[in-house]
Amino acid sequence: MKYQRIDSNLYIKNRKNFVSKMAANTLAVFNSNDIFPISADSTMPFQQHRDILHLSGVDQEESILILFPDASNEKHKEVLFLKETSELIAIWEGEKLDKKNAFEVSGIRTVYWLQDFPNIFKQIMAEANGIYLNTNEHLRANTEVETREDRFIKKVKADYPAHAIYKSAPIMHQIRAIKDPIEIEAMKRACDITKAGINRLLKFIKPGVWEHHIEAELIHEFLMNSSKGFAYTPIVASGKNACVLHYIENNKECLSGDVILLDVGAEYANYASDLTRCIPVDGRFTDRQKEVYNAVLHVKKEAEKLLVPGTMMTDYHKQVGHLMEEQLVNLKLITLSEIKNQNPDWPAYKKYFMHGTSHFIGLDTHDVGLWYEPIQAGMVFTCEPGIYIPDEGLGIRLEDDLVVQESGAPLNLMSDIPLEVEEIEEAMNTK
Numbered sequence: 475m476k477y478q479r480i481d482s483n484l485y486i487k488n489r490k491n492f493v494s495k496m497a498a499n500t501l502a503v504f505n506s507n508d509i510f511p512i513s514a515d516s517t518m519p520f521q522q523h524r525d526i527l528h529l530s531g532v533d534q535e536e537s538i539l540i541l542f543p544d545a546s547n548e549k550h551k552e553v554l555f556l557k558e559t560s561e562l563i564a565i566w567e568g569e570k571l572d573k574k575n576a577f578e579v580s581g582i583r584t585v586y587w588l589q590d591f592p593n594i595f596k597q598i599m600a601e602a603n604g605i606y607l608n609t610n611e612h613l614r615a616n617t618e619v620e621t622r623e624d625r626f627i628k629k630v631k632a633d634y635p636a637h638a639i640y641k642s643a644p645i646m647h648q649i650r651a652i653k654d655p656i657e658i659e660a661m662k663r664a665c666d667i668t669k670a671g672i673n674r675l676l677k678f679i680k681p682g683v684w685e686h687h688i689e690a691e692l693i694h695e696f697l698m699n700s701s702k703g704f705a706y707t708p709i710v711a712s713g714k715n716a717c718v719l720h721y722i723e724n725n726k727e728c729l730s731g732d733v734i735l736l737d738v739g740a741e742y743a744n745y746a747s748d749l750t751r752c753i754p755v756d757g758r759f760t761d762r763q764k765e766v767y768n769a770v771l772h773v774k775k776e777a778e779k780l781l782v783p784g785t786m787m788t789d790y791h792k793q794v795g796h797l798m799e800e801q802l803v804n805l806k807l808i809t810l811s812e813i814k815n816q817n818p819d820w821p822a823y824k825k826y827f828m829h830g831t832s833h834f835i836g837l838d839t840h841d842v843g844l845w846y847e848p849i850q851a852g853m854v855f856t857c858e859p860g861i862y863i864p865d866e867g868l869g870i871r872l873e874d875d876l877v878v879q880e881s882g883a884p885l886n887l888m889s890d891i892p893l894e895v896e897e898i899e900e901a902m903n904t905k
């Protein structure tokens with residue numbers, strides 16, 4: 475791992491939290507992700523499943539966590555299964571967690587090798603009445619690939635048809651939605667690494683640089699700062715490319731007169747940061763670019779004030795829609811009569827601002843969370859309004875990550891990354 479180990483108290487707290495919401499005499503099982511193959515013998519870089527990570531800190535493939543708080547055997551209340559390692563295996567396969575390290579990482583005392591799983595699982599299942607299975611219930615999840623969790627779920631349902639089945643997902647969404655101070659610290663570190671990348675770019679960007687050269691500058695800065703890379707596929711979109719919301723080709727030359735939309739964020743210790751800044755290729759915005767930029771900035775500042783305890787996300791998105799409407803009328807992009815006659819299911823402002831304003835962020839960039847409950851302190855959201863005008867070859871989005879406070883304005887983890895037009899121009903024009 476490139477990151478410093480996270481305090482195991484976080485995982486101890488997270489398990490306590492999960493277990494407090496379990497039904498009597500049940501267990502919960504969490505599996506690692508697979509290492510996904512490419513072809514021949516090559517594989518994609520490993521990405522741990524965020525739930526086993528959240529509950530154990532184990533950032534390693536082929537790991538299984540069992541939580542069984544009512545186990546008669548004290549040792550089986552929390553059990554980790556890991557791929558066997560030894561000094562000999564380490565020579566071939568590199569360093570993996572041994573039992574002592576696994577305890578230090580997770581705070582879990584009972585660690586078995588993976589080959590012991592079938593036997594121990596059978597014993598535990600014989601004692602339990604029900605099992606929590608970890609299905610992926612992220613609202614936007616859309617995958618065809620069968621994961622290790624999916625395979626495990628199939629097998630359990632076939633082998634133990636008489637056990638009651640419970641869902642881990644709603645509990646995970648609940649406990650992952652509210653961030654611990656240890657998590658906020660890791661997220662702040664991810665944001666600071668992103669900041670280093672942006673500050674580097676403000677000195678690098680000029681007419682004639684290519685979008686992927688910008689990507690290269692960022693990855694250099696991220697790796698130099700102990701991140702393993704981008705938290706999500708970066709968008710480096712100059713000129714009209716900024717109007718393609720999921721533009722990831724990043725393969726065009728940045729031309730004088732264009733603005734580059736950068737939606738980029740570093741990860742740190744598997745925590746995401748998610749930032750968008752818009753930077754003029756020439757180091758100065760034109761008056762029109764400034765006008766659109768400041769309209770988005772105004773909406774962002776006003777929207778952030780709504781990220782306080784008690785706000786419902788659906789109301790929030792409606793209110794941001796009204797803020798945006800007002801700006802689009804001022805910019806002469808929509809008219810009051812278009813608003814008056816609009817389809818309420820697709821309001822007029824959607825022509826220029828067609829995505830959501832905020833999402834939960836944490837171990838996943840689009841993190842799991844409580845979308846239909848009032849906002850609470852400790853939740854972390856992005857705020858990312860935008861205006862996209864293909865006819866003008868201009869797309870502006872501005873995005874920061876914010877922690878909801880008990881009272882008052884949210885804490886902006888990116889408040890020290892240049893955002894105002896003047897700050898960006900000044901940074902670009904001083905050596």
Ligand code: GLY
Binds near residue numbers: 738748833858873
């Ligand atoms: N970068 C993904 C997003 O802003 O939601």
Ligand code: MN
Binds near residue numbers: 737
């Ligand atoms: Mn983003």
Ligand code: MN
Binds near residue numbers: 748833858
């Ligand atoms: Mn985002």
